[in-house]
Amino acid sequence: MKTEVEVNQLDRKHERHRQKSEGREKQLLVSILNEGIQEPLQGVMGSSGQAILLDGFKRLRCALKAGIAVVPFLVIGEDEATAIIQMLKISNAKSLSLLEQAAFVDELKSVHGLSVAEIAHRLQRSKAWVLVRLQTLSSMSEAASGAILSGQFPLYSYLYTLHPFRRLTGSASKAEVDEFVKLSSGRGLSTRDIELLSDAYFRGGEPMRSQLKNGDLSWCLQELRERERLKTAGGALLSDAENKLIRELEILQGIMGRLTLKLARHNGGADSFRVQAEVLAGGTLGRIEKLREVLGGFYDRVRKA
Template identity: 45%
Template structure:
Protein backbone atom coordinates (compact mmCIF):
# COMPACT_ATOMS: atom_id res chain seq x y z
CA UNK A 1 0.00 0.00 0.00
CA UNK A 2 1.09 3.59 -0.65
CA UNK A 3 2.94 5.67 1.93
CA UNK A 4 0.07 6.69 4.16
CA UNK A 5 1.66 9.92 5.26
CA UNK A 6 3.11 11.11 1.97
CA UNK A 7 0.94 14.27 1.88
CA UNK A 8 0.03 16.67 4.70
CA UNK A 9 -3.59 16.68 5.84
CA UNK A 10 -5.16 19.98 4.76
CA UNK A 11 -8.03 21.43 6.76
CA UNK A 12 -10.94 22.92 4.86
CA UNK A 13 -14.61 23.75 5.37
CA UNK A 14 -17.24 21.40 3.93
CA UNK A 15 -21.01 21.67 3.80
CA UNK A 16 -22.61 19.43 6.39
CA UNK A 17 -25.02 18.23 3.70
CA UNK A 18 -22.04 16.89 1.69
CA UNK A 19 -20.94 14.47 4.44
CA UNK A 20 -21.40 10.76 3.68
CA UNK A 21 -22.32 8.83 6.86
CA UNK A 22 -21.84 5.26 5.60
CA UNK A 23 -19.47 4.41 8.49
CA UNK A 24 -21.68 5.72 11.28
CA UNK A 25 -22.51 2.14 12.31
CA UNK A 26 -18.79 1.59 13.04
CA UNK A 27 -18.82 4.22 15.78
CA UNK A 28 -20.34 4.30 19.26
CA UNK A 29 -23.02 6.83 20.20
CA UNK A 30 -22.00 8.13 23.65
CA UNK A 31 -25.08 10.04 24.83
CA UNK A 32 -23.38 11.65 27.85
CA UNK A 33 -20.40 12.87 25.80
CA UNK A 34 -22.71 14.19 23.08
CA UNK A 35 -24.72 16.22 25.58
CA UNK A 36 -21.54 17.69 27.08
CA UNK A 37 -20.03 18.42 23.66
CA UNK A 38 -23.19 20.14 22.48
CA UNK A 39 -22.74 22.92 25.05
CA UNK A 40 -19.06 23.31 24.19
CA UNK A 41 -19.72 23.59 20.44
CA UNK A 42 -22.58 26.04 21.03
CA UNK A 43 -20.14 28.25 22.92
CA UNK A 44 -16.89 27.88 20.96
CA UNK A 45 -17.76 26.14 17.69
CA UNK A 46 -16.10 22.97 16.34
CA UNK A 47 -12.41 23.26 17.20
CA UNK A 48 -11.22 19.79 16.13
CA UNK A 49 -11.85 19.02 12.42
CA UNK A 50 -13.87 16.01 11.34
CA UNK A 51 -11.85 13.32 9.52
CA UNK A 52 -12.53 11.10 6.55
CA UNK A 53 -11.75 10.74 2.84
CA UNK A 54 -12.79 12.65 -0.28
CA UNK A 55 -14.65 10.65 -2.91
CA UNK A 56 -15.62 12.95 -5.75
CA UNK A 57 -18.04 15.52 -4.43
CA UNK A 58 -18.72 13.55 -1.25
CA UNK A 59 -16.75 13.70 1.99
CA UNK A 60 -16.94 10.24 3.60
CA UNK A 61 -16.87 10.67 7.37
CA UNK A 62 -14.76 8.28 9.47
CA UNK A 63 -14.19 10.25 12.67
CA UNK A 64 -16.30 13.00 14.21
CA UNK A 65 -19.85 11.65 14.16
CA UNK A 66 -20.62 13.09 17.60
CA UNK A 67 -19.48 16.53 16.43
CA UNK A 68 -21.56 16.05 13.28
CA UNK A 69 -24.72 15.29 15.27
CA UNK A 70 -24.09 18.30 17.51
CA UNK A 71 -23.64 20.52 14.44
CA UNK A 72 -26.94 19.28 13.03
CA UNK A 73 -28.74 20.05 16.28
CA UNK A 74 -27.21 23.55 16.34
CA UNK A 75 -28.01 24.06 12.64
CA UNK A 76 -24.38 24.68 11.73
CA UNK A 77 -24.10 24.52 7.93
CA UNK A 78 -20.34 23.98 7.44
CA UNK A 79 -17.75 22.08 9.48
CA UNK A 80 -13.93 21.79 9.37
CA UNK A 81 -12.76 18.60 7.64
CA UNK A 82 -9.45 16.90 6.84
CA UNK A 83 -8.89 13.99 4.46
CA UNK A 84 -6.93 11.00 5.77
CA UNK A 85 -6.20 9.36 2.41
CA UNK A 86 -7.05 8.83 -1.23
CA UNK A 87 -9.55 6.01 -0.62
CA UNK A 88 -11.58 4.47 2.17
CA UNK A 89 -9.18 1.63 3.01
CA UNK A 90 -6.26 4.05 3.35
CA UNK A 91 -8.34 6.44 5.43
CA UNK A 92 -9.42 3.67 7.81
CA UNK A 93 -5.84 2.45 8.24
CA UNK A 94 -4.59 5.98 8.93
CA UNK A 95 -7.36 6.50 11.49
CA UNK A 96 -6.53 3.21 13.23
CA UNK A 97 -2.84 4.14 13.32
CA UNK A 98 -3.24 7.69 14.66
CA UNK A 99 -6.06 6.94 17.10
CA UNK A 100 -5.30 5.68 20.58
CA UNK A 101 -7.38 3.29 22.67
CA UNK A 102 -9.27 6.21 24.23
CA UNK A 103 -10.44 7.78 20.98
CA UNK A 104 -11.36 4.44 19.37
CA UNK A 105 -12.86 1.75 21.58
CA UNK A 106 -12.01 -1.90 20.99
CA UNK A 107 -15.43 -2.40 19.36
CA UNK A 108 -14.84 0.51 16.98
CA UNK A 109 -11.41 -0.86 16.11
CA UNK A 110 -13.04 -4.24 15.48
CA UNK A 111 -15.73 -2.75 13.22
CA UNK A 112 -13.17 -0.94 11.06
CA UNK A 113 -10.89 -3.99 10.85
CA UNK A 114 -13.89 -6.10 9.82
CA UNK A 115 -14.56 -3.55 7.06
CA UNK A 116 -10.95 -3.82 5.84
CA UNK A 117 -11.07 -7.61 5.72
CA UNK A 118 -14.57 -8.42 4.51
CA UNK A 119 -15.34 -5.41 2.31
CA UNK A 120 -11.91 -4.14 1.25
CA UNK A 121 -10.49 -7.68 0.94
CA UNK A 122 -7.31 -7.19 2.99
CA UNK A 123 -6.00 -10.29 4.74
CA UNK A 124 -5.42 -10.39 8.48
CA UNK A 125 -1.66 -10.43 7.85
CA UNK A 126 -1.89 -7.34 5.60
CA UNK A 127 -3.94 -5.45 8.18
CA UNK A 128 -1.50 -6.37 10.96
CA UNK A 129 1.46 -5.19 8.86
CA UNK A 130 -0.20 -1.88 7.92
CA UNK A 131 -1.09 -1.15 11.53
CA UNK A 132 2.23 -2.40 12.97
CA UNK A 133 0.24 -4.77 15.17
CA UNK A 134 0.42 -8.50 15.76
CA UNK A 135 -1.78 -10.96 13.87
CA UNK A 136 -3.27 -11.98 17.23
CA UNK A 137 -4.32 -8.36 17.88
CA UNK A 138 -6.16 -8.28 14.55
CA UNK A 139 -7.61 -11.79 14.95
CA UNK A 140 -9.03 -11.03 18.40
CA UNK A 141 -10.92 -8.01 17.05
CA UNK A 142 -12.20 -9.90 14.02
CA UNK A 143 -13.44 -12.65 16.32
CA UNK A 144 -15.12 -10.10 18.58
CA UNK A 145 -17.16 -8.47 15.82
CA UNK A 146 -17.66 -11.72 13.88
CA UNK A 147 -19.34 -13.42 16.82
CA UNK A 148 -21.81 -10.59 17.31
CA UNK A 149 -25.31 -10.67 15.82
CA UNK A 150 -26.70 -7.60 14.06
CA UNK A 151 -29.19 -7.05 16.89
CA UNK A 152 -26.51 -7.16 19.60
CA UNK A 153 -24.24 -4.88 17.57
CA UNK A 154 -27.03 -2.32 17.25
CA UNK A 155 -27.58 -2.25 21.02
CA UNK A 156 -23.87 -1.97 21.82
CA UNK A 157 -23.01 0.70 19.27
CA UNK A 158 -26.20 2.57 20.14
CA UNK A 159 -25.05 2.87 23.76
CA UNK A 160 -28.01 0.84 25.07
CA UNK A 161 -25.93 -1.97 26.61
CA UNK A 162 -22.58 -1.52 28.43
CA UNK A 163 -19.61 -2.71 26.36
CA UNK A 164 -17.76 -3.80 29.51
CA UNK A 165 -20.65 -6.09 30.53
CA UNK A 166 -20.72 -7.65 27.06
CA UNK A 167 -16.95 -8.17 26.90
CA UNK A 168 -16.32 -9.56 30.37
CA UNK A 169 -19.66 -10.98 31.54
CA UNK A 170 -21.49 -12.28 28.46
CA UNK A 171 -18.73 -13.38 26.04
CA UNK A 172 -17.47 -16.13 28.40
CA UNK A 173 -20.97 -17.67 28.27
CA UNK A 174 -20.80 -17.62 24.46
CA UNK A 175 -17.52 -19.53 24.54
CA UNK A 176 -18.95 -22.13 26.94
CA UNK A 177 -22.27 -22.60 25.14
CA UNK A 178 -20.84 -22.57 21.63
CA UNK A 179 -23.41 -20.06 20.37
CA UNK A 180 -24.78 -16.58 20.86
CA UNK A 181 -28.57 -17.04 20.69
CA UNK A 182 -29.08 -16.93 24.47
CA UNK A 183 -26.67 -13.99 24.75
CA UNK A 184 -28.66 -12.09 22.11
CA UNK A 185 -31.92 -12.78 23.95
CA UNK A 186 -30.39 -11.51 27.20
CA UNK A 187 -28.98 -8.34 25.59
CA UNK A 188 -32.31 -7.52 23.93
CA UNK A 189 -34.18 -8.05 27.22
CA UNK A 190 -31.87 -5.88 29.33
CA UNK A 191 -30.83 -3.13 26.87
CA UNK A 192 -32.01 0.39 27.53
CA UNK A 193 -33.18 -0.36 31.07
CA UNK A 194 -30.53 1.82 32.73
CA UNK A 195 -28.96 -1.08 34.61
CA UNK A 196 -25.46 -0.94 36.06
CA UNK A 197 -22.73 -3.39 35.07
CA UNK A 198 -23.05 -5.01 38.51
CA UNK A 199 -26.81 -5.49 38.09
CA UNK A 200 -26.32 -6.96 34.61
CA UNK A 201 -23.67 -9.34 35.94
CA UNK A 202 -26.06 -10.44 38.69
CA UNK A 203 -28.92 -11.09 36.24
CA UNK A 204 -26.61 -12.85 33.77
CA UNK A 205 -25.49 -15.29 36.45
CA UNK A 206 -29.10 -16.32 37.02
CA UNK A 207 -30.02 -16.26 33.34
CA UNK A 208 -27.23 -18.56 32.17
CA UNK A 209 -26.97 -20.77 35.27
CA UNK A 210 -30.59 -20.78 36.43
CA UNK A 211 -33.73 -22.52 35.26
CA UNK A 212 -36.15 -21.88 32.41
CA UNK A 213 -38.63 -20.00 34.60
CA UNK A 214 -35.94 -17.51 35.62
CA UNK A 215 -34.88 -16.98 31.99
CA UNK A 216 -38.48 -16.54 30.88
CA UNK A 217 -39.03 -13.73 33.39
CA UNK A 218 -36.00 -11.87 32.04
CA UNK A 219 -37.02 -12.42 28.41
CA UNK A 220 -40.38 -10.85 29.23
CA UNK A 221 -38.65 -7.80 30.67
CA UNK A 222 -39.65 -8.55 34.28
CA UNK A 223 -36.26 -7.72 35.77
CA UNK A 224 -37.02 -6.46 39.29
CA UNK A 225 -38.01 -9.81 40.84
CA UNK A 226 -35.16 -11.87 39.27
CA UNK A 227 -32.67 -9.18 40.33
CA UNK A 228 -33.95 -9.23 43.91
CA UNK A 229 -33.81 -13.04 43.93
CA UNK A 230 -30.18 -13.03 42.76
CA UNK A 231 -29.28 -10.50 45.46
CA UNK A 232 -30.78 -12.87 48.04
CA UNK A 233 -28.75 -15.75 46.59
CA UNK A 234 -25.55 -13.69 46.87
CA UNK A 235 -26.38 -12.69 50.44
CA UNK A 236 -27.28 -16.23 51.55
CA UNK A 237 -24.00 -17.60 50.14
CA UNK A 238 -22.16 -15.83 52.97
CA UNK A 239 -23.93 -18.08 55.49
CA UNK A 240 -22.60 -21.34 54.00
CA UNK A 241 -20.21 -23.70 55.77
CA UNK A 242 -16.85 -24.44 54.19
CA UNK A 243 -18.13 -27.84 53.03
CA UNK A 244 -21.17 -26.18 51.43
CA UNK A 245 -19.01 -23.56 49.68
CA UNK A 246 -16.82 -26.35 48.31
CA UNK A 247 -19.92 -28.14 47.00
CA UNK A 248 -21.12 -24.93 45.31
CA UNK A 249 -17.73 -24.60 43.62
CA UNK A 250 -17.99 -28.22 42.43
CA UNK A 251 -21.42 -27.52 40.95
CA UNK A 252 -20.10 -24.43 39.15
CA UNK A 253 -17.21 -26.44 37.71
CA UNK A 254 -19.54 -29.28 36.66
CA UNK A 255 -21.86 -26.85 34.87
CA UNK A 256 -18.94 -25.04 33.23
CA UNK A 257 -17.42 -28.21 31.75
CA UNK A 258 -20.80 -29.68 30.86
CA UNK A 259 -21.45 -26.63 28.67
CA UNK A 260 -17.94 -26.74 27.19
CA UNK A 261 -18.25 -30.40 26.20
CA UNK A 262 -21.69 -29.77 24.69
CA UNK A 263 -20.34 -26.87 22.68
CA UNK A 264 -17.20 -28.61 21.40
CA UNK A 265 -18.40 -32.18 20.83
CA UNK A 266 -19.71 -31.50 17.31
CA UNK A 267 -16.61 -29.65 16.12
CA UNK A 268 -15.26 -31.11 12.87
CA UNK A 269 -11.69 -30.51 14.02
CA UNK A 270 -12.08 -33.54 16.30
CA UNK A 271 -11.10 -36.05 13.62
CA UNK A 272 -7.87 -37.90 14.41
CA UNK A 273 -7.90 -41.60 15.20
CA UNK A 274 -5.79 -41.03 18.30
CA UNK A 275 -8.35 -38.58 19.66
CA UNK A 276 -11.34 -40.86 19.05
CA UNK A 277 -9.61 -43.87 20.60
CA UNK A 278 -9.11 -41.98 23.87
CA UNK A 279 -12.44 -40.15 23.65
CA UNK A 280 -14.34 -43.45 23.38
CA UNK A 281 -12.84 -44.69 26.64
CA UNK A 282 -13.65 -41.46 28.44
CA UNK A 283 -17.16 -41.07 27.03
CA UNK A 284 -17.98 -44.70 27.88
CA UNK A 285 -17.05 -44.00 31.48
CA UNK A 286 -19.12 -40.81 31.51
CA UNK A 287 -22.17 -42.46 29.93
CA UNK A 288 -22.07 -45.27 32.48
CA UNK A 289 -22.46 -42.67 35.24
CA UNK A 290 -24.83 -40.19 33.56
CA UNK A 291 -28.04 -41.64 35.00
CA UNK A 292 -26.66 -41.73 38.54
CA UNK A 293 -25.25 -38.21 38.13
CA UNK A 294 -28.59 -36.81 36.92
CA UNK A 295 -30.46 -38.51 39.77
CA UNK A 296 -28.09 -37.12 42.40
CA UNK A 297 -28.30 -33.60 40.95
CA UNK A 298 -32.10 -33.85 40.80
CA UNK A 299 -32.28 -34.96 44.45
CA UNK A 300 -30.07 -32.05 45.48
CA UNK A 301 -32.19 -29.63 43.46
CA UNK A 302 -35.45 -30.93 44.96
CA UNK A 303 -34.11 -30.65 48.53
CA UNK A 304 -33.92 -26.89 48.09
CA UNK A 305 -37.57 -26.46 47.15
CA UNK A 306 -38.84 -24.52 44.09
CA UNK A 307 -36.27 -22.24 42.38
Protein backbone atom coordinates in the same frame (compact mmCIF):
# COMPACT_ATOMS: atom_id res chain seq x y z
CA MET B 1 -5.54 18.85 4.19
CA LYS B 2 -7.98 20.87 6.26
CA THR B 3 -11.13 22.31 4.73
CA GLU B 4 -14.78 23.02 5.56
CA VAL B 5 -17.84 21.05 4.47
CA GLU B 6 -21.58 21.46 4.77
CA VAL B 7 -23.04 19.01 7.27
CA ASN B 8 -25.80 17.89 4.91
CA GLN B 9 -23.19 16.95 2.29
CA LEU B 10 -21.30 14.47 4.49
CA ASP B 11 -21.48 10.75 3.68
CA ARG B 12 -22.37 9.07 7.01
CA LYS B 13 -22.15 5.42 5.91
CA HIS B 14 -19.54 4.59 8.57
CA GLU B 15 -21.74 5.86 11.39
CA ARG B 16 -22.91 2.28 11.95
CA HIS B 17 -19.34 1.37 12.96
CA ARG B 18 -19.08 4.03 15.68
CA GLN B 19 -20.23 3.63 19.26
CA LYS B 20 -22.74 6.07 20.70
CA SER B 21 -22.69 7.50 24.22
CA GLU B 22 -25.64 9.64 25.24
CA GLY B 23 -23.85 11.05 28.28
CA ARG B 24 -20.71 12.08 26.43
CA GLU B 25 -22.77 13.55 23.61
CA LYS B 26 -24.73 15.76 26.02
CA GLN B 27 -21.49 17.11 27.48
CA LEU B 28 -20.08 17.69 24.00
CA LEU B 29 -23.20 19.57 22.92
CA VAL B 30 -22.81 22.01 25.82
CA SER B 31 -19.17 22.57 24.85
CA ILE B 32 -20.02 23.14 21.18
CA LEU B 33 -22.84 25.54 22.03
CA ASN B 34 -20.40 27.58 24.13
CA GLU B 35 -17.18 27.32 22.13
CA GLY B 36 -18.03 25.88 18.72
CA ILE B 37 -16.33 22.83 17.16
CA GLN B 38 -12.70 22.98 18.29
CA GLU B 39 -11.48 19.74 16.70
CA PRO B 40 -12.11 19.07 12.99
CA LEU B 41 -14.09 16.07 11.82
CA GLN B 42 -11.93 13.53 9.96
CA GLY B 43 -12.41 11.50 6.82
CA VAL B 44 -11.64 11.28 3.12
CA MET B 45 -12.89 12.77 -0.12
CA GLY B 46 -14.74 10.11 -2.13
CA SER B 47 -14.37 9.57 -5.88
CA SER B 48 -17.53 11.62 -6.45
CA GLY B 49 -16.06 14.51 -4.47
CA GLN B 50 -18.32 13.93 -1.46
CA ALA B 51 -16.67 13.99 1.97
CA ILE B 52 -16.85 10.58 3.68
CA LEU B 53 -16.86 10.91 7.47
CA LEU B 54 -14.83 8.45 9.54
CA ASP B 55 -14.31 10.21 12.87
CA GLY B 56 -16.45 12.91 14.47
CA PHE B 57 -19.99 11.56 14.40
CA LYS B 58 -20.74 12.85 17.90
CA ARG B 59 -19.55 16.30 16.82
CA LEU B 60 -21.68 16.05 13.68
CA ARG B 61 -24.85 15.12 15.60
CA CYS B 62 -24.19 17.95 18.05
CA ALA B 63 -23.61 20.37 15.16
CA LEU B 64 -26.97 19.41 13.68
CA LYS B 65 -28.68 19.95 17.05
CA ALA B 66 -26.92 23.31 17.44
CA GLY B 67 -27.94 24.44 13.96
CA ILE B 68 -24.36 24.59 12.65
CA ALA B 69 -24.37 24.25 8.86
CA VAL B 70 -20.62 24.13 8.08
CA VAL B 71 -17.97 22.17 10.01
CA PRO B 72 -14.16 21.93 9.85
CA PHE B 73 -13.01 18.76 8.06
CA LEU B 74 -9.57 17.15 7.97
CA VAL B 75 -8.72 14.80 5.07
CA ILE B 76 -6.56 12.00 6.51
CA GLY B 77 -5.97 9.83 3.43
CA GLU B 78 -5.82 9.76 -0.36
CA ASP B 79 -8.41 6.97 -0.55
CA GLU B 80 -10.89 5.35 1.81
CA ALA B 81 -8.75 2.35 2.80
CA THR B 82 -5.73 4.57 3.51
CA ALA B 83 -7.89 6.92 5.59
CA ILE B 84 -9.28 4.01 7.64
CA ILE B 85 -5.73 2.76 8.23
CA GLN B 86 -4.66 6.22 9.34
CA MET B 87 -7.62 6.55 11.71
CA LEU B 88 -6.87 3.15 13.27
CA LYS B 89 -3.23 4.17 13.76
CA ILE B 90 -4.28 7.46 15.35
CA SER B 91 -6.57 5.49 17.68
CA ASN B 92 -3.47 4.26 19.53
CA ALA B 93 -3.60 7.64 21.21
CA LYS B 94 -7.22 8.59 20.55
CA SER B 95 -9.26 5.64 21.71
CA LEU B 96 -11.57 3.53 19.59
CA SER B 97 -13.32 0.67 21.35
CA LEU B 98 -12.40 -2.91 20.46
CA LEU B 99 -15.67 -3.32 18.56
CA GLU B 100 -15.15 -0.11 16.58
CA GLN B 101 -11.67 -1.28 15.65
CA ALA B 102 -13.10 -4.67 14.68
CA ALA B 103 -15.73 -3.10 12.42
CA PHE B 104 -13.17 -1.05 10.52
CA VAL B 105 -10.69 -3.94 10.25
CA ASP B 106 -13.49 -6.06 8.80
CA GLU B 107 -14.27 -3.23 6.36
CA LEU B 108 -10.66 -3.24 5.18
CA LYS B 109 -10.78 -7.00 4.62
CA SER B 110 -14.27 -7.52 3.20
CA VAL B 111 -14.84 -4.27 1.28
CA HIS B 112 -11.36 -3.10 0.30
CA GLY B 113 -9.87 -6.57 -0.21
CA LEU B 114 -6.87 -6.30 2.11
CA SER B 115 -5.48 -9.52 3.54
CA VAL B 116 -4.82 -10.05 7.24
CA ALA B 117 -1.08 -9.74 6.55
CA GLU B 118 -1.55 -6.47 4.62
CA ILE B 119 -3.72 -4.95 7.34
CA ALA B 120 -1.22 -5.95 10.03
CA HIS B 121 1.70 -4.54 8.01
CA ARG B 122 0.03 -1.22 7.24
CA LEU B 123 -1.15 -0.79 10.83
CA GLN B 124 2.24 -1.90 12.17
CA ARG B 125 0.44 -4.48 14.26
CA SER B 126 0.71 -8.25 14.60
CA LYS B 127 -1.49 -10.66 12.65
CA ALA B 128 -2.86 -11.83 16.01
CA TRP B 129 -4.06 -8.27 16.76
CA VAL B 130 -5.98 -8.24 13.46
CA LEU B 131 -7.38 -11.75 13.91
CA VAL B 132 -8.64 -11.04 17.44
CA ARG B 133 -10.71 -8.15 16.09
CA LEU B 134 -12.06 -10.12 13.16
CA GLN B 135 -12.98 -13.02 15.44
CA THR B 136 -14.61 -10.69 17.98
CA LEU B 137 -16.89 -9.28 15.30
CA SER B 138 -17.67 -12.66 13.71
CA SER B 139 -18.66 -14.09 17.10
CA MET B 140 -21.39 -11.45 17.46
CA SER B 141 -24.71 -11.27 15.70
CA GLU B 142 -25.73 -8.04 13.99
CA ALA B 143 -28.34 -7.57 16.73
CA ALA B 144 -25.73 -7.78 19.51
CA SER B 145 -23.19 -5.52 17.82
CA GLY B 146 -25.98 -3.08 16.96
CA ALA B 147 -27.10 -2.91 20.60
CA ILE B 148 -23.53 -2.23 21.72
CA LEU B 149 -22.71 0.37 19.07
CA SER B 150 -26.00 2.18 19.69
CA GLY B 151 -25.08 2.52 23.37
CA GLN B 152 -27.93 0.29 24.57
CA PHE B 153 -25.70 -2.47 25.96
CA PRO B 154 -22.16 -2.14 27.38
CA LEU B 155 -19.34 -3.73 25.39
CA TYR B 156 -17.51 -4.61 28.63
CA SER B 157 -20.44 -6.76 29.78
CA TYR B 158 -20.63 -8.57 26.45
CA LEU B 159 -16.91 -9.38 26.35
CA TYR B 160 -16.30 -10.22 30.00
CA THR B 161 -19.68 -11.42 31.26
CA LEU B 162 -21.66 -12.93 28.37
CA HIS B 163 -18.92 -14.20 26.06
CA PRO B 164 -17.40 -16.51 28.70
CA PHE B 165 -20.73 -18.36 28.97
CA ARG B 166 -20.19 -19.45 25.36
CA ARG B 167 -16.41 -19.72 25.18
CA LEU B 168 -15.59 -21.32 28.55
CA THR B 169 -18.67 -23.07 29.87
CA GLY B 170 -20.60 -23.71 26.67
CA SER B 171 -23.76 -23.08 28.68
CA ALA B 172 -25.16 -20.51 26.25
CA SER B 173 -25.83 -20.60 22.53
CA LYS B 174 -25.39 -17.56 20.29
CA ALA B 175 -29.19 -17.25 20.06
CA GLU B 176 -29.53 -17.31 23.86
CA VAL B 177 -26.88 -14.62 24.26
CA ASP B 178 -28.70 -12.51 21.66
CA GLU B 179 -31.96 -13.01 23.53
CA PHE B 180 -30.39 -11.85 26.80
CA VAL B 181 -28.86 -8.80 25.10
CA LYS B 182 -32.26 -7.94 23.64
CA LEU B 183 -34.20 -8.19 26.91
CA SER B 184 -31.61 -6.22 28.91
CA SER B 185 -30.69 -3.52 26.37
CA GLY B 186 -31.70 0.06 26.99
CA ARG B 187 -32.59 -0.57 30.66
CA GLY B 188 -29.79 1.53 32.14
CA LEU B 189 -28.35 -1.53 33.90
CA SER B 190 -24.96 -1.38 35.56
CA THR B 191 -22.31 -3.96 34.70
CA ARG B 192 -22.95 -5.56 38.11
CA ASP B 193 -26.69 -5.76 37.40
CA ILE B 194 -25.96 -7.47 34.09
CA GLU B 195 -23.60 -9.89 35.82
CA LEU B 196 -26.29 -10.88 38.33
CA LEU B 197 -29.02 -11.19 35.70
CA SER B 198 -26.89 -13.15 33.23
CA ASP B 199 -25.86 -15.64 35.89
CA ALA B 200 -29.53 -16.16 36.77
CA TYR B 201 -30.50 -16.37 33.09
CA PHE B 202 -27.89 -18.91 32.03
CA ARG B 203 -27.49 -20.87 35.28
CA GLY B 204 -30.66 -20.25 37.23
CA GLY B 205 -32.84 -22.75 35.41
CA GLU B 206 -35.95 -22.34 33.31
CA PRO B 207 -38.16 -20.74 36.01
CA MET B 208 -35.78 -17.79 36.46
CA ARG B 209 -35.21 -17.54 32.72
CA SER B 210 -38.96 -17.41 32.18
CA GLN B 211 -39.28 -14.55 34.64
CA LEU B 212 -36.63 -12.59 32.74
CA LYS B 213 -38.21 -13.36 29.38
CA ASN B 214 -41.48 -11.99 30.72
CA GLY B 215 -39.74 -8.69 31.37
CA ASP B 216 -39.60 -8.97 35.18
CA LEU B 217 -36.07 -7.57 35.36
CA SER B 218 -36.74 -5.26 38.31
CA TRP B 219 -38.28 -8.05 40.39
CA CYS B 220 -35.47 -10.46 39.47
CA LEU B 221 -32.80 -7.91 40.34
CA GLN B 222 -34.42 -7.19 43.68
CA GLU B 223 -34.53 -10.89 44.50
CA LEU B 224 -30.96 -11.51 43.33
CA ARG B 225 -29.61 -8.59 45.35
CA GLU B 226 -31.45 -9.78 48.44
CA ARG B 227 -30.11 -13.30 47.94
CA GLU B 228 -26.60 -11.91 47.58
CA ARG B 229 -27.07 -9.87 50.76
CA LEU B 230 -28.27 -12.90 52.69
CA LYS B 231 -25.34 -14.98 51.46
CA THR B 232 -22.90 -12.30 52.58
CA ALA B 233 -24.64 -11.90 55.93
CA GLY B 234 -24.72 -15.63 56.49
CA GLY B 235 -21.01 -15.92 55.96
CA ALA B 236 -21.26 -19.05 53.82
CA LEU B 237 -22.54 -20.02 50.39
CA LEU B 238 -25.57 -22.26 50.13
CA SER B 239 -25.36 -25.71 48.58
CA ASP B 240 -26.68 -26.24 45.05
CA ALA B 241 -29.80 -27.94 46.43
CA GLU B 242 -30.43 -25.09 48.88
CA ASN B 243 -29.88 -22.48 46.18
CA LYS B 244 -32.34 -24.26 43.91
CA LEU B 245 -34.97 -24.44 46.66
CA ILE B 246 -34.50 -20.75 47.51
CA ARG B 247 -34.91 -19.82 43.84
CA GLU B 248 -38.09 -21.87 43.56
CA LEU B 249 -39.55 -20.28 46.70
CA GLU B 250 -38.70 -16.83 45.32
CA ILE B 251 -40.39 -17.64 42.03
CA LEU B 252 -43.45 -19.06 43.82
CA GLN B 253 -43.76 -15.93 45.93
CA GLY B 254 -43.48 -13.68 42.89
CA ILE B 255 -45.99 -15.68 40.85
CA MET B 256 -48.50 -15.73 43.71
CA GLY B 257 -48.34 -11.95 44.07
CA ARG B 258 -48.78 -11.24 40.37
CA LEU B 259 -51.44 -13.92 39.88
CA THR B 260 -53.49 -12.59 42.80
CA LEU B 261 -53.73 -9.19 41.12
CA LYS B 262 -54.48 -10.60 37.67
CA LEU B 263 -57.18 -12.99 38.88
CA ALA B 264 -58.88 -10.27 40.93
CA ARG B 265 -59.09 -8.01 37.88
CA HIS B 266 -60.10 -10.57 35.27
CA ASN B 267 -63.70 -10.76 34.10
CA GLY B 268 -65.29 -13.16 31.62
CA GLY B 269 -63.31 -14.28 28.60
CA ALA B 270 -63.89 -16.45 25.55
CA ASP B 271 -65.42 -19.91 25.91
CA SER B 272 -62.12 -21.62 25.11
CA PHE B 273 -60.39 -19.54 27.79
CA ARG B 274 -63.01 -20.38 30.42
CA VAL B 275 -62.77 -24.12 29.73
CA GLN B 276 -58.98 -24.16 30.12
CA ALA B 277 -59.03 -21.79 33.09
CA GLU B 278 -61.61 -23.94 34.89
CA VAL B 279 -59.46 -27.06 34.56
CA LEU B 280 -56.28 -25.30 35.68
CA ALA B 281 -57.91 -23.37 38.52
CA GLY B 282 -59.63 -26.51 39.81
CA GLY B 283 -56.40 -28.50 39.70
CA THR B 284 -54.55 -25.73 41.52
CA LEU B 285 -57.21 -25.48 44.22
CA GLY B 286 -56.85 -29.21 44.79
CA ARG B 287 -53.17 -28.75 45.55
CA ILE B 288 -53.33 -25.60 47.65
CA GLU B 289 -54.25 -27.30 50.93
CA LYS B 290 -51.42 -29.82 50.58
CA LEU B 291 -49.00 -27.01 49.70
CA ARG B 292 -50.19 -24.99 52.69
CA GLU B 293 -49.62 -27.98 55.00
CA VAL B 294 -46.14 -28.79 53.64
CA LEU B 295 -45.08 -25.14 53.44
CA GLY B 296 -46.28 -24.53 57.00
CA GLY B 297 -44.25 -27.46 58.29
CA PHE B 298 -41.18 -26.28 56.38
CA TYR B 299 -41.61 -22.75 57.76
CA ASP B 300 -41.82 -24.04 61.33
CA ARG B 301 -38.66 -26.13 60.89
CA VAL B 302 -36.48 -23.37 59.44
CA ARG B 303 -37.82 -20.81 61.93
CA LYS B 304 -36.95 -22.99 64.93
CA ALA B 305 -33.56 -24.11 63.61
